[in-house]
Every structure is written in C-alpha cells, then in structure tokens.
Amino acid sequence: MKKNERANLSASYNDLIAMITNPRTSIIGTYRIESVVGEGSFGKVYLAVHLLTNTKVVLKSSSRKQAVILAREIHHHRRLLHPNITRLYEMICVEDRIYLAMEYCPNGELYEYVSRQEVLDEHTTCRLFWQLCCAIKYLHTQGCVHRDLKLENIFLDKNFDVKIGDFGFSRDTDCSRRTFMSTRCGTVAYCAPEVVLGQKYIGECADIWSLGIIMYAMLVGRLPFDEDDTNLTELKIITEQPFLPETVSPSPADLLTRLLCKDYRFRPSIDQILSHPFFQDNGYHVSSIKTVKTSVKAEDKVRRRLELVGVDINQLNISISQQRCDLLYGWWLLLLEKETKKENKKSNLFYLQHSKGNSSSFHIPPSSPSLKTAEVSVTSSHPNSNKLSRSYHGHSSGNLLSTFKSWLFDSKSKHPSGTTSPSFDTVSTSSKWSKRSKNLKKRSSLENTSSTKGSDHERLSSSKHSKEAIVDSHENTAFEQSLPSTDSHSRISNLVDEKPRDLVSPTSEKNSTDNSQLPIPVSEGSLISPNFASTANSNHRPNSRRCSLSQLSSVNSSRSSLTRSYSNVSSTSSTSLVSIVSSRPSTGYGTRPAPYHLPIDRLHKNIQFPGGDSSNARINATAILTVGSTRRIPPTSSSLMYNNQNFVQEEDEPEESFTSDSSRHFSDIY
Numbered sequence: 001m002k003k004n005e006r007a008n009l010s011a012s013y014n015d016l017i018a019m020i021t022n023p024r025t026s027i028i029g030t031y032r033i034e035s036v037v038g039e040g041s042f043g044k045v046y047l048a049v050h051l052l053t054n055t056k057v058v059l060k061s062s063s064r065k066q067a068v069i070l071a072r073e074i075h076h077h078r079r080l081l082h083p084n085i086t087r088l089y090e091m092i093c094v095e096d097r098i099y100l101a102m103e104y105c106p107n108g109e110l111y112e113y114v115s116r117q118e119v120l121d122e123h124t125t126c127r128l129f130w131q132l133c134c135a136i137k138y139l140h141t142q143g144c145v146h147r148d149l150k151l152e153n154i155f156l157d158k159n160f161d162v163k164i165g166d167f168g169f170s171r172d173t174d175c176s177r178r179t180f181m182s183t184r185c186g187t188v189a190y191c192a193p194e195v196v197l198g199q200k201y202i203g204e205c206a207d208i209w210s211l212g213i214i215m216y217a218m219l220v221g222r223l224p225f226d227e228d229d230t231n232l233t234e235l236k237i238i239t240e241q242p243f244l245p246e247t248v249s250p251s252p253a254d255l256l257t258r259l260l261c262k263d264y265r266f267r268p269s270i271d272q273i274l275s276h277p278f279f280q281d282n283g284y285h286v287s288s289i290k291t292v293k294t295s296v297k298a299e300d301k302v303r304r305r306l307e308l309v310g311v312d313i314n315q316l317n318i319s320i321s322q323q324r325c326d327l328l329y330g331w332w333l334l335l336l337e338k339e340t341k342k343e344n345k346k347s348n349l350f351y352l353q354h355s356k357g358n359s360s361s362f363h364i365p366p367s368s369p370s371l372k373t374a375e376v377s378v379t380s381s382h383p384n385s386n387k388l389s390r391s392y393h394g395h396s397s398g399n400l401l402s403t404f405k406s407w408l409f410d411s412k413s414k415h416p417s418g419t420t421s422p423s424f425d426t427v428s429t430s431s432k433w434s435k436r437s438k439n440l441k442k443r444s445s446l447e448n449t450s451s452t453k454g455s456d457h458e459r460l461s462s463s464k465h466s467k468e469a470i471v472d473s474h475e476n477t478a479f480e481q482s483l484p485s486t487d488s489h490s491r492i493s494n495l496v497d498e499k500p501r502d503l504v505s506p507t508s509e510k511n512s513t514d515n516s517q518l519p520i521p522v523s524e525g526s527l528i529s530p531n532f533a534s535t536a537n538s539n540h541r542p543n544s545r546r547c548s549l550s551q552l553s554s555v556n557s558s559r560s561s562l563t564r565s566y567s568n569v570s571s572t573s574s575t576s577l578v579s580i581v582s583s584r585p586s587t588g589y590g591t592r593p594a595p596y597h598l599p600i601d602r603l604h605k606n607i608q609f610p611g612g613d614s615s616n617a618r619i620n621a622t623a624i625l626t627v628g629s630t631r632r633i634p635p636t637s638s639s640l641m642y643n644n645q646n647f648v649q650e651e652d653e654p655e656e657s658f659t660s661d662s663s664r665h666f667s668d669i670y
C-alpha cells in the first residue's frame, strides 16, 4: 500500500472515530447542525444547513411526548405558503425527538428589533405592519386563525421582511361563516377583551386586536396593557383606553383606534385594514399584495433533477400532494426555492439592464426589490460565487454528497419552457374607509433619529423594497390537488364542536340570547368608537414615547411580562378566569438567556393544579386554557401539557397521525 493511501485511510478512520464518539448530535436527517439559536417551549432551536442545497434552516427540536401538541402546529403550518409566513420544510421523527426544519430568519424576533430601536418610525412600522396584515389576510382566507400573534412570534428574514411563525394555537375556522371559539389562548398582553372575559369569540377578530397591540408596540415602544399583576392587565384590557402619545400621527392613530376597539363587532376586517389610508399614503395598495409564486419551468427543472438522482417521482408527487413534510417534500421545497431565487435574480438582471438610461420606465412596486438589492443579487449570482456556495465543507461522505449535488445542480438536460414570471396578485377589496384621514406627514424628526441608529436599522431601510424568492404551490398542479378544498375545511370544522354561526350583522347578534354575544361591559363611549386616552393624561407614563419595551417602567415590561400567558390548565371551576404568571426573570435588553418557562412551583399561587408530576411539567408561555366549557378532553390529549392531568381541555382538532415508522429514522446519531 502506498504511503499516501495509508495516510488517507488513517485520516478517514480518525474522522469516523471523531464522528461516532462526538456526544453532540451534528447530523439530523439531511441537515447539519451548526449552532443553537434559541430555546423554545419544547426544546432547543438549532441553526442547521441542508446538506444538498446549503440552505440555512432552523431545526426546532421537541420531545416525542409533545407529539400531539406539535400535530396541531404542523397541521396548520405545512399548508401555509406565503412570503410573510415562515416555511415549514420538513419534519424529522427520530426515536424520542421530533425536529421541524423551518425557514431561518437571521434577523431574529420582531420583539428584539423593536426593543433595540425603542420605537419604530412610521414608515418602517407601515412596511412591517403591511406585511404582517398581508400574511394575516392570507391566513384568514385559508380558513385558519393564529390566536397567538405577538412580537415574539414574528421573525425578520435577511431582508428584514416579516415572517410569522409559531402556529401552535392556530385552528381551522370557516372563513365564510365566522366561527365562535371558546378556548382562551394566547399571551395575556395581546389578548382581546372578549377573550380575557372568557366569552365566546371570533378568532379573526381576536387576531385583529393582537395586530393592534403589535402596531401600538411598534409605534410607541411598549405594550398598551402590560402590568406585573396579570389581573390588572386583564382589567385594563377590558376597561381602559390605551394612552397614545402625540407623536403618533393622525392616520396611524386612527387605524390603531379602530384595531383596539373593545367591541369585536366594530373592529375592521383585514380587508378594511389593508385599505386604510395609513397604508395607501405610504404607497401600499391592495394591488401590491405579494403571493408566493414559482414557475412551471422551475418545477419541471427540480422534478427532472430529482428523477435524475433516482428519486421515485410517484413517491415525490404523493409527498407534494399530501404536503407530507417528509424527506422528499423537504428536498422539493428547498430545491424549488433555490431555483426560484435563481430565476428571480435573472429577472432582476433583466430589469437592471433595461432600466439603464431609461429609469422612468422602470417601475418598482412597494414590496419588490430595490435596485440596490437587485445589484447585490446579481453580484452574488456570479458563477464563482455560486461555486463557492456549492462547495461542501463537510464530513467524510463529502465526495459522494458533492457528486450527488452536482447531479442535482449541474444537470445539462433541457427543460420545457413556459416560465411564468413572478408577479403580484391583485386582491380586490370591496370595503373602503368612509372617511379618509389626513395624509400622513412623515415625521422627519423621527426618521432622522432612526436613521442614526444602529446598523440593523440602516439595513432595514436599505432593504425596504427587497423581495424574497419564494416557492409557490399554487401554480403546481400537484400542489393544487393537495390544497384543502372548502369541503375538507368544512369537514375539519365539523370536527370542532363549537358550531359555526353566521355573523350577519352586529344587530342580528344583539338579538341573540347567547352569552357570547352580550355586549362587553365597558363604558358606553368606548364600545363603539374607542377614543384613546388623552395625551394630556399626565398620570399615565410620562415620556412614554421614549421608553422602549425593555426600558419602560413597565420596566417590568421586559420580556418576562410580555410572555405571561394563559396556560393549558383549567381551574377546577370551569368558568373562572384563571391566569398564570410566568415568573421567568427579566432578561434585560432583548436577550433571552433563560428558557421562558419555569417549573410549576413558581407559578401564580391561585392556580390549582390537578395531580401530576410537577417536576416534569413546563408551562408553555402561550398555552391554552378553556373556560366555560363542560367538554372534557379525550385522555390522549390530556397529557398535552401536563402529565397525568385530566383537566386539560383542548379544542378538538384534526390530528395528524405521527407514525413511528422506522423508515423515518434517517439519522439517529445519538
């Protein structure tokens, strides 16, 4: 044996030893774990790289014990394909853990961003809030409500575009006949009055209230109702008008007033919100709503490439049509995303070339890439940079993998043309605001201040018009088959025992004798047209304009209090309003060193916990509490949050069957 051959053998043996003796898992399925980026309720969240596409993803790890809870999240999340919703690529089930591979948002949570910036200028607020509302419109149109919208569940991608995540409390709703729900869920400070009161509520209206809280936090730098004492927070949510500083211009103030209307019946619909002058005056129109688009050409290309490397196309089509979130579906989404990005770069280059010397003919819609971003994209699509990004810095199996990758990426086979270039869908809205408020005057002082802030904000501004290349399933026949039809939606709705009712008009509801429709007991003036507390109200947090989420006297209003929430335990009295205080210590300025959720013994003492192993129990910061329901949860679901607790009551949701099929054990290196 030659000397260098022996050296190679010895090196590969050492690699093998290093790999199998390393106590830390580094490969999960086809992902290589790089680092830990956070801690969720059920486990660590890792930054990982997809070995075939080099795409960065997050891997959310959970114990198999949480499988039933996760099923709800996966069931909703995998159907959602929108530029402002994090994409769920794949679910990897290994012996005792489940990993969810999701779109990575390198700029973290909106919570941290707002904390860093203290307050956002109106232009930035408008851009982010527009994206958020577009995502919510899509969600509601899909017959789904989020029910846990908060700054911590909104992420920012590399272009500082909004991505909603965490669908743990989502549920199906009938978008044509608003469904009444009774499960109290979400985070207290973001909860609508009707939810706090334990009344039946309409999920869409509760989401819209939470949007109001988020918009308020962006503009004012703190939450409108957030006290140390949860009961006080709840009382304020029900009775008080939020204090609105003078610095907020009339137009956003008008929108905020409408969103935070105590009576859900008078809150605007998502279409009405999107048509509000606050958006229109900033150049955001319903005609510029983005949808996820991919071309037939890109799909064909990806299919052929997968076929070339031996993937069974029938199997692939099944995975796609059932949105199975398995290995093949993950490959499909990631490859398609890459291909679409490539196409978008090409079209940006095309725009760039055609705009030279003729800039007036080059129209950039509000949410499409700016020229600056497009230039960057073109530069990075240079063949050399491509090569660089494809190079594999990996394990001993690198050679095989790179051969496989070269088959996937360097296929010379010709593909049928027929590209549908990315375009913007127009969504028509019938309702218009009757009264247009004054044009929004940009507050130059605020903008100046913000422009001098940290690099994050500069990046945000510079990427104002950037566009993410995202996969679209809607042009794909296979995908189309998989999209739940209205029928399947209503079938799912039927599984929920809360009977959907028509929301014809507030008047018709008033006539109803149902408790859920009784007017909310707040002062009459605020019932219909809530006026924000006067800015002259000096008792209420002076100088709050300058206070940040983490600095403000709600000082206590650091993250710990933000995440106080209803929990997935019901009290012994089914109608009592029970709240749980997460006693996670204040973590200071936008950091989260400790896990959110502390052991059960540190909870608010008025909670009565049914028997069970408290040491095993963790409070989900945003868990569920059912009030006023006499239903009992089936035994299988009762272990959702607390072992041995039969009091937990959850709404019936269609459950995804989680197989423990060994074929899913792609890589159990631990």
Ligand SMILES: Nc1ncnc2c1ncn2[C@@H]1O[C@H](COP(=O)(O)OP(=O)(O)OP(=O)(O)O)[C@@H](O)[C@H]1O
Pocket: 037, 038, 039, 040, 041, 042, 043, 045, 058, 086, 102, 103, 104, 105, 106, 108, 109, 152, 155, 165, 166, 592, 596, 620, 621, 622
């Ligand atoms: N898509 C993502 N991109 C980047 N970081 C992420 C992403 N998802 C989660 N993280 C990081 O992981 C942390 C925990 O994730 P997340 O909040 O989604 O977990 P969770 O289990 O839903 O927690 P909770 O229920 O308490 O909200 C986040 O604070 C964030 O730092």
